[in-house]
Amino acid sequence: MLEARDLTVRLGRRTILDGLDFLAHPGEVTVIVGPNGSGKTTLMRALTGEIAAEGRLSLDGTDPRGLRPWELARRRGVMAQFAGLAFPFTVLEVVRLGAEAGGQSGDAADARAGAALRRVDLEGHAARLYQELSGGEQARAQLARVLAQVWEPEGPEGPRWLFLDEPVASLDVAHQLQVMDLARDYARAGGGVIAVMHDLSLTATIADRVVLLDEGRAVAAGPSEEVLRSAVLEPVYRCRLDVIRLDDPPRLIVTPRPGTATLAGAAPGITASATAG
Amino acid sequence: MVAIAEAAAPTAGDRRQRARRTTLGLMVLTLVAAWASLATGAAEVSLAEALGRLARGEPLTLHQQVVLMDIRLPRLATGLLVGAALAVSGAVMQGLFRNPLADPGLVGVGAGAGLGAVTAIVLGGFLPASLAALTGTYTVPIAAFLGGWAATLILYRVSTRAGRTSVATMLLAGIALGALAGAATGLLVYVADDQQLRDLTFWGLGSLAGASWTKLAVAGPIMLTAMAGTLWLARGLNGLALGEAAAAHMGIAVQRMKNLAILAVAGATGAAVAVSGGIGFVGIVVPHLLRLATGPDHRFLLPNAALLGASLLVGADILSRSVIAPAELPIGIVTALLGAPVFLWILLRRRGVLDL
Ligand SMILES: Nc1ncnc2c1ncn2[C@@H]1O[C@H](COP(=O)(O)OP(=O)(O)O)[C@@H](O)[C@H]1O
Ligand SMILES: [Mg+2]
Numbered sequence: 001m002l003e004a005r006d007l008t009v010r011l012g013r014r015t016i017l018d019g020l021d022f023l024a025h026p027g028e029v030t031v032i033v034g035p036n037g038s039g040k041t042t043l044m045r046a047l048t049g050e051i052a053a054e055g056r057l058s059l060d061g062t063d064p065r066g067l068r069p070w071e072l073a074r075r076r077g078v079m080a081q082f083a084g085l086a087f088p089f090t091v092l093e094v095v096r097l098g099a100e101a102g103g104q105s106g107d108a109a110d111a112r113a114g115a116a117l118r119r120v121d122l123e124g125h126a127a128r129l130y131q132e133l134s135g136g137e138q139a140r141a142q143l144a145r146v147l148a149q150v151w152e153p154e155g156p157e158g159p160r161w162l163f164l165d166e167p168v169a170s171l172d173v174a175h176q177l178q179v180m181d182l183a184r185d186y187a188r189a190g191g192g193v194i195a196v197m198h199d200l201s202l203t204a205t206i207a208d209r210v211v212l213l214d215e216g217r218a219v220a221a222g223p224s225e226e227v228l229r230s231a232v233l234e235p236v237y238r239c240r241l242d243v244i245r246l247d248d249p250p251r252l253i254v255t256p257r258p259g260t261a262t263l264a265g266a267a268p269g270i271t272a273s274a275t276a277g
Numbered sequence: 278m279v280a281i282a283e284a285a286a287p288t289a290g291d292r293r294q295r296a297r298r299t300t301l302g303l304m305v306l307t308l309v310a311a312w313a314s315l316a317t318g319a320a321e322v323s324l325a326e327a328l329g330r331l332a333r334g335e336p337l338t339l340h341q342q343v344v345l346m347d348i349r350l351p352r353l354a355t356g357l358l359v360g361a362a363l364a365v366s367g368a369v370m371q372g373l374f375r376n377p378l379a380d381p382g383l384v385g386v387g388a389g390a391g392l393g394a395v396t397a398i399v400l401g402g403f404l405p406a407s408l409a410a411l412t413g414t415y416t417v418p419i420a421a422f423l424g425g426w427a428a429t430l431i432l433y434r435v436s437t438r439a440g441r442t443s444v445a446t447m448l449l450a451g452i453a454l455g456a457l458a459g460a461a462t463g464l465l466v467y468v469a470d471d472q473q474l475r476d477l478t479f480w481g482l483g484s485l486a487g488a489s490w491t492k493l494a495v496a497g498p499i500m501l502t503a504m505a506g507t508l509w510l511a512r513g514l515n516g517l518a519l520g521e522a523a524a525a526h527m528g529i530a531v532q533r534m535k536n537l538a539i540l541a542v543a544g545a546t547g548a549a550v551a552v553s554g555g556i557g558f559v560g561i562v563v564p565h566l567l568r569l570a571t572g573p574d575h576r577f578l579l580p581n582a583a584l585l586g587a588s589l590l591v592g593a594d595i596l597s598r599s600v601i602a603p604a605e606l607p608i609g610i611v612t613a614l615l616g617a618p619v620f621l622w623i624l625l626r627r628r629g630v631l632d633l
Contacts, residue, residue: 050522073528086375086518087573092290097515101527110291127290145519149527 001025002047002161002192007055009039009046009216016042017053018216024209026060026159026192029183031203033196033227034213035237040196041081043213044165047194048078060158073101076161077146081169081196083138085130091117091141092126098145116148117141119182121175136170143167143179153191162186164195168202180206200241200254204228212236228254238262296577299570303584307357310588310595314353317595319603320344347490354497355488356594357587359553362500362545364586367560368567368578369507369545370429372514373538374437374447377568377623380561381546384451386428387557388458390543390550393424399465399473418496422547428454429539483556483609485594496548503544504583510538511575518573556609558616559586565623 002024009017017039024030032040046053049064049072057063064072077098085094095116099109117123120140125133130141143164150160162183168176176199183193184206197203203210203224210227212220214236220227227233233241233254240260244253288294316324320340327341337346363381370379370386381387397420432454436447469477513534516524525531549556563586567578590608593615597606 045522048526050525069525069530070528073526076526078523078526080520080522083523084520086372087377087568089518089573090290090292093292093572093574094519097519097527100512101516 001058001060002194003056003058004047004053005056007043007046007053007057009042009051009053011042011051016216017046019055020213020216020218021221022047022211022218023221024192024194026161027187027190028208029187029193029195029206030209030211031195031197031207032211032213033198033200033203038213038236039216040213041165042216044078044163044194044196048076048163050078059161073149074103074155074160075150075157076163077102077150078163079142079146079165079167081165083142088129088131090126091122091128091130091133094130094141095144095148098148099151102149102151104148112148112151113144116144116151119147120144121178136172136175139167139170140175140179143182147182147186150191153186153189159190159192161192161194164193166196166198169198176202200228200233201252204252204254224252228252292572293574293577296571296574296581299567300577300581300584303581303588307584307588307591310591311353311357314356314591314595315345315349317599318344318349319598351490351493352485352488352594353591355493355552356485356591358493358497358500359485359549359556360559360586360588360590361583362504362549362586363556363559363590364563364582365504365507365579366542366545366549368564368575368582369510369514369538370542370560371564372510372517372575373433373535373542375517375520376447377565378561379447380558381425381429381542382555382557382560384432384447385454385458386425386432386542386546387550387555388455388462389428390421390425390547391555392458392462393420393422393547394418394551395462395465395477396420396424398477399469415495418499418548418551421551422499422543424458425547425550426539426543428458429543433535433539483554483612484607485553485597486605486607488552492552496552499544499548503541503548506537506541506544507579510534510541511579514538514575515573554607554609556590556612558612558620559590561623562616562619563589565619 002022004020004022007017007020007022008015020039020043022043032043034040042051045051047057049067057065059075067075089097092113095113096109098116099112102112104112114123114126117126120143122137122140122144125137125141130138133141146162146164150162153160164183167183168179171179180202183195187193187208207224209222210220210224211218212227212232219236220232228243230241230243237256238261240257242255242257244255245251246253312324322341322344324345327337327345330337330341366381367379370381371377373379381390394417397417401416432447432450435450436443466474466477513524513529513531516527516529517531517534519527521531563582564578567581567585571577571581590612593611594608597608597611600606
């Protein structure tokens with residue numbers, strides 16, 4: 001179980017996260033949603049120990065801030081929202097770095113890297129230079145790298161965790177679905193998945209639990225049907241949102257109503273986008 | 278057949294085999310360069326005959342002893358170590374700054390080490406006798422190390438914010454550091470006496486002519502230690518290529534790794550500068566060629582850079598001794614003539630990426 005209590009993050013003089021409580025269970029996909037700048041990435045960085053945070057933090061009973069980097073690396077993999085690569089590694093080499101970080105070497109690392117590449121449909125691109133991939137392909141290669149690091153959803157120390165910051169933002173729909181399947185499979189096999197998402201309909205199809213952030217606070221948390229409701233979402237996103245229930249297969253569609261954005265500067269009649277990165 | 282094909286590791290995108298073969302090739306190249314270096318020179322001496330004597334257990338003639346053991350061998354050993362140290366420093370620094378244009382010589386680290394060395398040469402006489410006795414022949418290499426270390430630290434602080442290095446800032450800060458160190462060195466030249474002045478001039482251009490077992494006994498272990506230390510950096514530098522946060526998430530103690538990298542660069546560059554002056558471009562050209570050939574994996578890049586740097590510098594030394602024999606060119610001129618065009622070529626190829 002991943003639990004944060006009264007989590008506060010200050011960067012410079014600004015308070016970015018303000019006494020936030022957060023809970024995620026292994027075996028579930030937990031999705032963090034919220035408008036731009038609401039603190040989703042900051043929350044991920046605090047939960048993964050990347051930045052200092054006040055408050056209580058517990059990863060399956062231990063405070064991750066007290067673990068060594070290599071101990072933590074065996075328990076959780078992190079896919080950042082933005083990723084660069086300084087040198088011309090091939091796709092296979094990038095993914096193998098993940099497998100090696102997860103403790104594999106030699107043929108085992110190769111095999112795991114190959115399997116991770118298959119899982120994101122990049123098998124055929126193993127020999128290409130990462131820097132020459134498209135943005136969406138790079139995102140999938142990064143996901144494969146992270147997956148190769150924490151391949152087994154359960155380890156000797158307990159469940160493993162995948163932290164994914166906007167993993168599907170640059171993907172086409174089929175690959176979005178593939179990544180959603182991957183996340184769900186990982187959770188069903190006993191691992192924990194924590195993902196930041198913008199697409200609320202996609203969130204509804206995958207999330208066991210949704211946490212809605214607004215200005216550094218968690219304003220709602222619970223199952224999709226509880227959080228993904230117009231009454232909960234509209235004050236946070238500042239536009240009208242229609243939530244439509246489809247039956248076959250059963251799922252929720254959350255869609256903004258054109259011309260309803262109440263952001264400063266939004267002129268009446270101009271369609272506001274609620275999906276900007 | 279099918280079973281074998283399935284059991285085989287995936288090879289597409291895997292350059293490790295090629296990197297290992299390159300290591301073997303570079304070992305051979307280094308041996309050839311070493312042999313050629315021992316065999317080349319103004320004095321007539323037969324290497325085969327000398328080896329024959331050694332093999333038969335006979336002592337060398339006085340002539341062979343002087344030319345080979347006292348002149349050419351220390352020069353060869355210095356060339357090998359300095360070339361390896363410069364190339365490895367370059368590769369580590371590029372990994373640390375996450376940028377293929379970082380080079381100790383280009384961004385003022387060599388100048389900082391040079392300032393340290395010149396300070397020790399010129400002002401060493403003013404050291405309190407007790408301290409001088411304590412540091413002895415180590416004064417110049419230690420001063421060079423401290424100068425290189427300070428320059429690397431300043432450069433890193435100035436050009437890196439939140440783990441991101443700005444190329445423009447790094448290069449400009451390097452120019453400023455180089456100018457500052459150059460000006461301070463110029464001031465010191467005023468207080469130098471005639472003998473020191475001659476030493477400084479030749480040394481400033483970079484040369485292996487002053488190589489001796491005494492100097493190598495001090496600087497050699499520093500270079501070897503620094504290069505051995507980089508073996509622990511390879512995995513960390515690979516992770517760092519993905520960014521500081523990703524490296525930490527992959528289990529690398531990033532801050533410790535960076536401190537170690539800075540120490541290794543300062544040690545290797547400082548000791549190299551102390552024995553041979555400012556030899557440029559080895560640190561940038563060698564890693565670049567190797568990345569093109571076998572990829573950026575530092576586990577192969579670092580040892581291969583040591584081998585290619587060693588053979589390249591020994592080759593340049595042979596050129597510097599034979600082009601205008603019996604006189605010789607400072608080796609720094611040869612490496613600059615060979616390296617600067619390659620550096621420009623790298624810049625041309627990167628034109629689109631290098632947004633200053
Ligand atoms: N290093 C930083 N220094 C100051 N402010 C920051 C820093 N990082 C993020 N912020 C601010 O914190 C807020 C939340 O950012 P972030 O967590 O990235 O939002 P998002 O929910 O879009 O991922 C934003 O207003 C952002 O400008
Ligand atoms: Mg974000």
